[in-house]
Amino acid sequence: MADQAPQNDAQAKERERQTAVAPLNTIGEEDIGAGAAKIDKWLRKLTNDYVTLNVLTTFAGSLPVIGNIMALIDAVWDLVEMVTKKAYSDVLQWVSLAINLLGVIPFPPATGAARMSLRPMLHLLKQEIAKSARNVVPNIGEAFIAVLVTHLNDTIAGTLDKFVDEALGQLDGFLQSCAKKVDGIADALIGALQVALGEKPVFATGVAAERNTYDPKTQSTWSRMMAAAAEAAKKSANYVAATTSHYALPDSAKAMIRDTVASLTDLKGMARRQIMRLGDEGLQYGIKWMIKILKDALLRRKGKHSANISANNGTQVESKKPGGEQGATSAQVPASGDPSCKNCTKAAAGGAISLATGCESFGHTDFVLGAPLPITWTRTYRSDLAAFDQGSLGARWITPYSTRVDVAKAAKGRRQGQMSLIYHGADGRSHAFPLLAVGQSHRNPIEEITLTRLSERLLAVDFGKPMPAGEAADWRETYELVDTIAAKAGSQGKQHFRLVAQHTNSGAAIGLRYDHVIAATGEQVLSDIVSRQGEAIIAHVGTQPDAQTGLIKALWELKDGRVVRQLAAYTHDGEGDLATAQDENGAGWHYSYSHHLVTRYTDRTGRGMNLQYDGTGADAKAVREWSDDGSFALTLEWDKNIRLTYLTDALGAETWYYYDVLGYTYRIIHPDKREEWFLRDDAKNITRHIHTDGTTDDYVYDANGNLKTHTRADGSSVHYAYDARHRVTGILDAEGGTWKRDYDANGNLTEEIDPLGHKTEYAYDPAGRPVRITDAKGGVKTLAYTPDGQLASHTDCSGKTTQWAYDGRGRLARITNALGQATRYRYTEAGETARAAMPADHANHPGQLEEIVHPDNTSEHFAHDAEGRLLAHTDALGRRTSYSYTRAGLVSQRTDAAGHTLKYHWDLLGRLRELHNENGSRYDFRYDPVGRLLEETGFDRKATQYRYDEASGVLAEVIEAGHSTRLEFDPLGRLSERQAGDQTERFAYDRNGRLVEATNAEARLQWFYDRAGNLVREHQHYLDHGHTAVWQHGYDELHQRVASVRPDGHITQWLTYGSGHVHGLLVDGQDILSFERDDLHREIGRDQGNGLHQGSKYDPAGRLLEQQISQTKPGAIEAVGIRRSYTYDKAGQLVAIGDSRRGNLSYRYDPVGRLLEAHSRLGRETFAFDPAGNIGDPSDLDANTQPAGRVTTRVAVRLGGDGRSMASRLMDNLLKDYAGTHYTWDERGNLVERTWNGEKTVFTWDGFNRMRSASTYGKTTSFSYD
Known part of the structure; x- marks a missing residue:
């Protein structure tokens, strides 16, 4: 049974109102409407629907403002909140009001753009400073500075430093204008409220709404801007039309209105003083105080720029300014969906809960049938997939073979309320498209999905980039239109398109048939899934539906029309929810629900995750998740006003996620208060990634979303070129090297050319699988495949072949090397119930690997649980190592063959907290809230601390037992300098990330590379001697080193064959060594220039078996004949050496492979270890020593009950005394x-x-x- 949900106090207190400072292209008209609707709702609630936003518009008058509707709405709401909460003394409330007013005051006109830029910047600065504790000098993060720089680069000319100085100089004048503006806004609110009291009439004259609602050059009036806000409010999803009250206001309502009017009047009287004091540098959290904090931070970071050293271009620092203008709003509509993989950063938490919508989604794979296009049966549950409440697997489950296109009204998103084609994808997300006439297409550039109406009955869904006219997409799904049975029409529409085929452009396809008819409803349901290559059937799955409900009960593999085996089985509860699912190995998942919302699910070993929601409908959000032992607990909370999710982990650390209306993340505030930003284009491609350390990656795309240029944090750039089918045809690396590619008509890569002109060619079979690879030296590798597409053989360019064989389920059964030596693999079959019934720590679950038989016929045995976790390993000598796991599935204990235990302790986030070794000693780890290691304390109880830079979060110092090593890293995270005491080492890299220079007090090393990245020259400057050594290197067409010129001028050359195997060594052109190799390219013969020959033999397991040295040079004075043989036990441990000169040696080991005894003709040497593997003197000092020959035993030995040598325990793993x-x-x-x-x-x-x-x-x- 699951433990109770972990409690968290993060939501116990009401959060402060947040402002979304977001990329301007993420703030839509619906967000403006949300803010306006909030004002409208307040007016109507206060006046019993007498006064609406339209009424307020008539009182706004001709008060001049600039075109910034977001700032105007937020300023009005600031006033509303102040009078509602009576928060007249709250400095931050006045700061918010003043910041918003800065965006609307019209004078001086020349500063409009600057003031509009200043508004989001000040909101962001306010949030950055709020991260620090009161009365502590705020720490301004590097990422924050990078965001400001990006924002200003996109809005006005000049640097951030200059902008800050100008803002300080003009702030007093700005604040005076803001104070005046308060009077006008308050008067308009008072006038509107007096309508409800009957003290003023409603003006009937309409006001034209402003169309340029975000433009610093637009000189507008408050009435026109508020009219635009009123229009936006009516479009808001939360807008409810006002109804005029026919009844007089009750006295209580009039009293509230009069109180509000009085509060607004009082606020007018104090506004000037309160706003002007924000220009006092000494007022904490005042605007001038905040700007001064920013100025000081900029001064501290001046000059902190890093550059790479280019081997070709010298030292450069580049500055790129991609787009990133920010806006600010305190009201947004909720996200309407979840992002695709374009989000790049984490979009879901835990198992996984969507950070944008709160939807719970996860997938389980029951089986995979191998084929060129395999049948992968992965079930995906999604808690908001109400369209599948009557799905064939149970409510809200979907597979790649049950995707559907409904003809119905969209429930959310941009097409809400409109008849649409709603595509329900395999990941459970749904996308609405407009209805299409025959021949019409519609493309979603964000999801890269294109719908095409092929005919009245057929619909094609293409995935990927748009193809040239007449060319097929790389992946297409075809759907046919069918009528929906009456019982399902409510969720699916009267008609829907069902999936009938999936196609690749290589000729592989999957077809679906619907031959089963449910007697109770007459519905045709899925009966067969068939994977083909051309006309050949490679894999076939049949379904077994319930005769009454149509729910799938089981799936079976079919071959030649016969049932081969069961692939999956399912049971459902009375509500139509999937209760249990059994995979092809008989292991099962279990699920529990409430109102079709999954509340608990287990893995195949019964370990569970538990969920709690904030409602019962399909739109309910999962607000808590925890595993059975309380670990990995998560609490989620959604901000009431903006698109912001607060994620609290099991240790109380909180992460803030900001996202756009489609769920794409643009900002993350991590638990250490450092930020990460993702700026995107309209297709949601990331154009700039601002890392927590303030470094940036910039991306430029072509019109189809192909990445053209990636500019990395160090300023280096990589460029890409594409053909018409969006395949990469060229890469220009950061050092100017050009890499070229070409393709065949099916899109298969046919050749690659490196910057030196070396070409590699590829050939394919009709299924698009590589069958021949020709390298730049002309060497040919060939590959062959089984009918279901698995690799069957590989022949290298020396003609040596390795073969692979598989069992009936497509699992690897045998590998045969080029010598004909085979390694075999055996799996526990589902019918082996005797094994499965054994205790859990001994049984190997059916379907898991049980035995490996090596070419020497020795075998290893394994025991796994149903999830593939290793439970035990038994070697060929019968020595067993076992493993135990926590309720969350983390390894908790390893017990070796000697019975000694290594224990693991994890924190609630799954990080290793303690390690207890076999001696009982402890190793500790301590982390910060974002998971960086802060301290580790070893078995010797000596501590090492790690300190990180406050502004960037980059590792800055390692303190080891009081000794400090200071570290600096370049923008790409590579070590650039380290200091320890008076020692300093520096490192530099070229623009491709290769080390080009390393210096310290003794030496300066330099490395030089060719265009393909091969090291061609290295300089070694030894500073004490004033000497420079130069090495030069040469390479073959495969980029393997074949020659080196040493500093003394001598030349070493390597002769190679095939893919780079060495067969000879020359020095200054003279043969020094030649090698003979077997079919596995192992050395079996070595001939030296002096006439000595060394031969080697190997056993079937690949271990060295014998070495012989003989004299082959004619006329040798003394014949040489030396032989050495090696003997191993079944576990591969060396147990004997037979040496023709030194005699025989033998070895004995303990159960965990540690050497206990060595015997030679010189004597016997024994060794003892403690349980943790530390060598030492035996704990029994009275034990007998056993002299042998001229050498006595090194250690007095005490034998344990099983014959093992025992040593005293070294609790700190540091040897003090030995022999x-x-x-x-x-x-x-x-x-x-x-x-x-x-x-x-x-x-x-x-x-x-x-x-x-x-x-x-x-x-x-x-x-x-x-």
Whole structure:
């Protein structure tokens, strides 16, 4: 049974009203209408429907304003909120009012654009400062600065620094104009309210609405702008037409109106003083105070620019200014849908709940039948998919083979209330298209879906970019029009299009038949799914529906018209909800519901996720989610005014997500208060990604949405070219290298040409699978496939073939290498009930891999649960390692073959919190709210702290036992500098991200590359000696190094064959080594220039079996004949070496593979370990030592009950004493002293934990590093 839902106090108190500072192209007319409707609703509620927004318009008069309807609506609402809450002393309330008024005051006209730009900027600045605690100097984040720079680049000329200075200089004049404007707005509100009191008549004269509602050059009047607002309010989804009251206002209502009028009058009296004091630099949270905070932040970050070093162009800093103008509004309509994968960032939380709509959606795959176009039966549940309340799998479940196009009225979105073609996709999202006549098409450029009416009965749905006329899309679905049975017409419309075929452009297709007829309703339902390649049937699935309800009870695989096996089975409850689903291996998921809303679902091992909603309808939002043990708990809350979702995790950390009306994210405020922004074009392609550290990635697209240019955070750019079918034909990398591609008529890649002109060619079979690859040297690789499209063989360019074989279910059964050696795989079959009935930690679930038999006939065994988690592994010696898991499915314990346990402890977010080793010692981890590691404390209880830059969040310092290493990274996150004490190392990269320079006090290293990225030259400058060493390298057509010129002028060459296997080595043109290789390209013979030959043999498992060295050079003075053989146990551990010179050696291991004993003719050497694997002296010091020959045992050994050597536990994993040697370690874990028989060796280490010196016998060896 699930635990109770975790409670959270985040929503206990009412949140402050938020303002959406959003890219201007995300704020639509519906949002303006939402704000206007809110004012209209307040007026009507207060006056019992006597006064509406239209009435207010008549009192607005000719008060001059500029065209900024969002600012005007927000300013009016600020006044409403102030008089409603009596919040006259709240500085932030006055700040909000003044900021909004800045966007509407008309004078001076020359500053209109600047003031309109200043308004969203100040709202954003206000939000940024609000992140810091009171009486603490606010920290201005790098991402915030980047957003402001982008915003200003799109609106006015000049830099951010200049704009801030001008704003400070003109602020007092702006505020005076704002104070005057308050009087006019308040008077209009008072006049409108007096209508309800009968003190003023309603003017009948209409006012023309302003059409330019967002234009700094438009000089308008308040009445015209409010008329535009009234029009927008009537279009709002939340607008309810006012009805004139025929009854007199009750005295209580009149009293409330008079109180509001009095409050507005009082507010007029104090407005000037309150607004003007916002220009006082000493007033905390005042406007001037905030701008000064921003100015100081800009001064601190001046000069912080990074540049890359280009091997071709030297040092450059680039500045790009893509679009990103911001607007601000305090009222928006809710999101009407969820985004596609174009969102790029997280669009859903947990298992997963949509951050935009609160819809719960997840998918489970019951089976996959292999074919060139496989049949993948993935069920997707979506809580708002009410159109599938009578779906064939149960309410609100959909598959790729039950997608549908309904002819019905759209319930939401831009086509709300209009008859539409509503496409319900496999992901559960629905998209409304206009009705189409035969031959007509309509394309959704955001979703990249095109509907075409082929005939009265047929509809095509094409996916992807628009194709040239007459060319087929890469993926097409065909639907046929059928009548809906009466029982389903309410949710599906009287007619709908059902899926009949899926097509690729390679000839593969899936067809669907509807031959089953439900006797109770007469409905034709899905009967067959057939995957074909050309005319050949490759895979066939048949359905078994319930005779009364039509719900699918089971699916079966068919071959040659015969039923082969059951693929899935389902049971449903009395409400038509899917209760259990069984996959092809007999494992089951379980589901619980309330009003068709899933409230709990389990994986195939019974581990569950639980959900809570805020309602019972299809539009209900999932507001909580938690796993059975309380981990991964989430709480979601939607802002009441704007499109903003507050996501609180199980540890109380809160993330804010802002999104547009289609659900696409544009802003994220992470739990550490750092921000991330996504600016988009109208097709929702990301044009600029502002990272939390303030760096940016910019993207430019062509008219079809193909990425043309990606400008990365370091200013480097990659450019792309496309053909008419939108396939990449050229890439120009950041260093000027050109990579070319070409395709055949079916869109298959046929050749690639690198910047050096080397060409790789590809050929395909009729199914579009690669069958031949010709490399730039002319080498040919060939591939072959099984009928269902799986790889059957690969022949390399040396003619060596590897083969793969599969069982009847398409699972890998055997791999046969080029020597004919086979590795076999065996799976537990569904009929093996005896195994499945064993205890959970011993049983391998049916369908999971159970055994691997290696070419030497040794085998490994595995036990998995139904989700594929490894429960146990048993090697060929019968040694077993087992694993346990938490209720959330995370590994909790590993028990090795010796019975020792490693334990894992996780926090509620699934992050490793503690690790307890086999000795019982603990390793701790501590994280910040966004998951960055703050501290780790080792088994030795020594702590390492990680500190991050306050403005960017980038790792800045690592403190290890009190020693600090300071780090700097370039804009792409690559290490550019590190400092430890007086040591500094610097690194630089070219514009393709390759390391080109590294410097420290001892050396300066440089690397140079060709256009294809091969290292062709390296310079090693040793500063102490004033010496420079130069290496040069040459490559073949496959970019493999074949020659190097050393600093002394000598040339080393490698002779290769095939795909790069070395068969010879030359120095200055003279043969030094030649190699002979077997069919697996392993070395089996080596001939040296001095006449020595070394031969090698391998066992079937690929382990070295024998080595022989002999003299092959004629006239050798002394014959050479050396042989060494190797013997292994069944687990692959080396147990014996037979050496023709040194005699035999043997080895013995403990159950976890640690060496216990080594035997040679020189003696016997034994070893002991503690449970965690630390070598050490045995815990029983009285144990017998066993001298053998001239060498005594190194360690006195105590044998455990099972014959294992035992050592004392090292709780901190640091060896102190071993075999008469004493070790001393510093606080960072570096060895500083080693003492043996009274002789000391002293080691010193530099700040980067590298050995600096070793002193022994009075002599010191020093080390330096390049």
